[in-house]
Amino acid sequence: MTATIENPNYRYPARSKGRRGPNLEKAGWIFMRASGVVLIVLIFGHLAYNLLWTPGGIHAIDFGFVGGKLAQPFWQWWDVLMLWLAILHGSNGMRTIVNDYVHQPRLRTIALGAIAAAAAILIILGTLITFTFDPCPAGADAALLPEFCASR
Template sequence: MATPTIESPRSGRVAPGYSRSSTSRGNFEMIAWLFMRLSGALLVVLIFTHLWVNLISGDGISGVDFGFVAGKWASTLWRIWDLTMLWLAMLHGTNGIRVIINDYAEKSSTRMWLKGVLYTATAVIVVLGTLVIFTFDPCPVIDGVASTASYCPAV
């Protein structure tokens, strides 16, 4: 009986034709590769600390509410911590998706549109997330009445 042969993956697929100019793109891909390694290691520390503080050292998931976030974000440290997590996670994920688009989108126009959508979505999420972190007011004055929550300073 003959041994069956298994074709290599994507053997019938045409490799995407990258249109590179004669000028070198520099070290962008090497810097992007290095960024992925460094940001991934830093994100592991940031995320596990975030999870520990929010879920394990406190009252668990039932303790995470508006008051918990307001009390936490009263500290500049936690605002910067969460902002760093947001920015690193978005840039890390965007870079990973960019590599996937480069690998699997066969037409240059498809790559251009997919990356355009990716970069637009990333910019919108980063801008909105940054605005939420820096404009969050845990003690709003609504109709002339100040909040009386325990984390709000006396007015």
Template sequence: MTATAESTIAAPRTGRIDPKYTRGTSAGGSYEMMAWLFMRISGVILVALIFIHLFSNLLVGDGINGLDFGFVAGKWADPFWQFMDLAMLWLAMLHGTNGVRTIINDYAERDGVRFWLKMVLYVATVVIIVLGTLVIFTFEPCLTDATGALLEASPAFCETL
């Protein structure tokens, strides 16, 4: 069977693109490439951080029965665990924000809706990152009153400090 003009298939992407799928040049290719690369790298790092987190919290020591206020307080007394939890918080929030940003870009058709959805996303991301960072670095398990005496709600390990 010989190929005729009627049976040939046009090369992909040679036709005209529907205008509703073309957006302005505001979204630069290099930014999207960096966002794509960030998703891959942060995803790999997050998998490692999550397995370290699960191993240290659930498999070492008393396991899930040992998870309580004192466990977290003791863990956050070490700068290493503060950094690990901070890295996991920041990477997870930025990774998730980038994914939701991509979904908004794909499905929000009107520019105004797209803009406001992304603004809400960015504000929520900043608020959660700032609050999470403050909690990690300002966490004080040993509460005292105005005279410096430990409150009754303080964990038992505070009495030995």
């Protein structure tokens, strides 16, 4: 006895045969695989540095540690790249879910717009915070500042 599965007749096919131009669904699929591999390297590098290579391990992580790390351009770019890829990777995944399950065009447009707006706001704010963070603000009480601020 064999069973035949009916064609679900999707409302929004990923790509029809007669369509021309770039295949954005394929680009999104490739981006998810590539960004996932890069994110694994970035996240495990981040964890290894913070937890294994830093003397004191997790107990050494405090405001001073983070401030000192974010004062170095290498770690600023490492963290920003990790932030950008994580947000774009997650947003692309949410876009895929919306495309699969939301079939009302207006609601779908609103959901995709909300995802894009949230991603843009998070990327802008995260980047701004990473590059403008100053652990040694001028005029602050020296007793409240990390040890490395005394050398300034």
